[in-house]
Structures are given as C-alpha cells and as structure tokens.
Amino acid sequence: MQVTHFWHKLYLHRHKIVFALALLVCAFTAEAQKNTWVQKNNPNYDNKKLTYGFLIALHSSIYQVQYSDKFITPKFDTVHSINPSWTSGFSLGFIVNYRITEYLDVRLTPQVSFYEQRVQYRYTDERIDNQRIESTMVEFPMLLKYKSERRGNIRMYMVGGVKPAIEASGKKSDSGESLEVTNSNMSLEAGFGFDLYYPLFKFSPELRFSRGIVNVLGNPNNVYGQPLHRMNTNTITLYFMFQ
Template sequence: MYNLLRNKIIRNINILLVFLISTCFFANTSTAQLRNSLNLPDNDDKWYHIGIVIMGTSNRFQISQHPRFLESDSVLVTNPNNNFGFGIGGMHTFRVSNRFEARVVFPQLLFVNKSINYHLRYPESSNQETEVMNQNVESILLGVPVQLKLKSDRIGNFRVYMMGGLKFETDLSSKANARNAENFVKLKKSDYGIEAGIGFNFYNKMFILSPEIKISNGISDVHARDANLKFSNVIDRIQSRQIIFSLIFEG
C-alpha cells in the first residue's frame, strides 16, 4: 500500500510538472506570437519621432460688421464664402508619458483662398437693382501649431487620440501695406488661434498612418481696416475659420 501511494504521488507530481511546463511554454509562445503580430512594437517607447503632414482645408472668414455698414448706400450685404486649400508640414512629436505627447508642426505651409460676396446697389438705379461682386483674398500662411495629444490604449495596430493646442501664423502674401487696394480687403500679417481635433493611428510595417480632422479658429482680428475703401470700411473685425483634414506619416 505504501508503494502504491508513493507511486500515485510521484505520478501526480509528474503530471503537475508537465502541466506547468506546458502552460509556461504556451504563454511564452502566445506572447511571442502577439508581439510578432504587432507592427512597430517599440515605437511608443521613442522619446522623439518625426513625420510629414499633407493637409486639405476648408476656409472661411468670420465677419463682424462695422457701424458704418448701416450708413452705406452702396454695399447692401457682405457674406463670407467657404473655400478650399491645401498644405504641407513637418511633424515633430515628443513623448511626455504613456498617455500624452507634445507635438509641433514646423514648418507648416497652407495655401488658402478666402472670399467675400458683396451685394452692391447700382449707383444710378432707382429700382433697387443690385449686383454681386466676389472679393478673393489669397494667402500663403506660414504657421507653427503647438499641440498636446492624449492617446488611448493601443489595440493591436490601432489607436485613437485627441489633440488640442495653439497656432501662430504669418501671412507671407499679406497686402495690408499695399497701395491702390480698392479691389480687395487687406489683412494683417500675423494671426493666432486655438485648435482641437481627433485622429486615428494605424500601425504599418514601416510607418504609422494617422488620418486626423481638426477645427482651427483664429482669435485675433486680422482685418487691416481702411476707412477710405468701400469694401473695407463696412467691416469691423475679420477672424479666420478652418476645418483641416490631415494625413500624417510618422516613422
């Protein structure tokens, strides 16, 4: 009986050892397979990485009328239009923690066109006939957005994030100091504003592709008002409004 009991205990110990060894082997194999299935598994541990941004924009003005507008006998209505543009930039990302990253887009170049529709009364018309005149304002904006990015947990090769921050821009084609400017609204060179958006990280074998959409609103008044110009004196403040869709390629 003693020999039988001892053999049974030894057999149970052997079974337990086999089970533990098999479990450890399976766990190690599963971990290795999971890691092998991840693209760029060590990318999140980098303190800095660089990328390229390609942007498409929807642009418009936010207009506040001047009290002179009510006194105008030629300009009846001013309406901002939605226009499209594009841009490119360099993305610089710095790791702050497992959840947060700081980003700087520099340089950022946006080629945008904004326009205003003016409804004008014919100066010699007695029956209130009007015409519509479209005033285009073309800009080349050199900007430096500074953003803080909040990341979700990584699910396989996918992640969601939100971002927000400030932007600083200068208009390289500003006509604020131009003479003979009767045919356009003049804008100041500098602008600043706030940005907020959401994006998605898709981890590929060689890079991370991140489609992103954000709202970018100017805070400052960019209107260089000229009281002597009929297209300018009826407007008080002009602020920029943009919706930017970006494709970001990061290594």
C-alpha cells in the first residue's frame, strides 16, 4: 500500500516533477556552457576504459493495439473501440560503460522500471471499461554510444540498441476478468543526449525512444483479449545519468 500511495503521488504531480527536472537540466547545461572556454573539467575522463554510474529516469508509455478478426464479429458488436492512453512512470538503475574507441562506447544500464498502463474499452451503449495494468520490470538495455568530439565541457552523443525486460512483481490475474499481458518484453531503442563534464562527475541528460517488437498480449482468449490480435509498447524516456 505504501508503494502504491507513493506511485499515486508521483503520478498526480508528474508534470511538476518533469518541469522541475527540466529546469535542473537547463541550469546544468547553462553552467557547463559558461565554463566551456574557461576551464576543462575532468580532462582525462574519456581515457578511462571502464566507468560506472547511476541513473534516474522518467518515462511516458502507451500500448499500440491491433484488432483481431473477432472484433467485427457479432459477439463483439457492442464494443465501439479499444483505446490505450499515455501514462507516466519512473526508473532507477546503474550504468556500466566500456570505451571501444575515442568515439564509440558500449553501455549497459540494468534498471528497474515502474509502469502503469491503461486501456479503455468503449461500448456502443456509452459504457466505458477502464483496464489498468501495473507492472515492475527489470530491464537490461544494451546500447552502442556514438560520441561527437568533446568541445570544452560538452559532448553530444547518440545511442541505439535493444532492451530485453522481464517482470519482477510476478503478480498476474488469471481469472479472465481483466486484460492480461506477458511477463517479458523486447524493445528497440534509439536516442540522443549530452555529456556535461564537471570537476567531480559527468552528468548526462538523455532522451530515448523505445519501440516494443514482441506481442505482449497475454491471454488472447478471454473477453478482453479476444478483440485484440497484437499489443506493442511505445515509450519515451528522459534519463538523468551521473558518472
């Protein structure tokens, strides 16, 4: 109950949190730019083969659904539409970064992510059935990081790779009275960010886009799953990385 209450508070104030963190990023960036030509912080940081750190992330995600042939049968003629909606969540994790060349790294960021997905079933008699799916996922993004040349205390980069995930909570309903999803997922990821160098650490704000490539529809045979053929995840994540 404590965790649920904490998550509910985060969800209610998600816009304020994102705004505050965005201001923080702007402040960090402005400070880094101000010192670009004054001094070079951590000048030998990029010579290290292996570096570590931690991350905090805010994400917004949605299911992309594809109707099945059963959706147009008389059995489901009262179902007007099935509409997923965007929801917010957060992630916590670690960073392991290995330098291959001056401009190319391999990065592993094992993390725990908290999701709350929502799917709305609308009926022709104007009834609405809201399905809510909460999950705690252990994710293992494996990424290549391509970096630009460092200019002062700023360096831009792009990342891309795959993100396998498995559910950690292990709490599933098999009563057939709710929309069910699988306990694993696989996504393709791409994004960009900035490395900002400070005297004692490196801070990296990063925006990443994730596209699920496997069908996460768990039970296609219950009343909520039959009108659907496929469900994929789409996620946009804002990362705050400290190394």
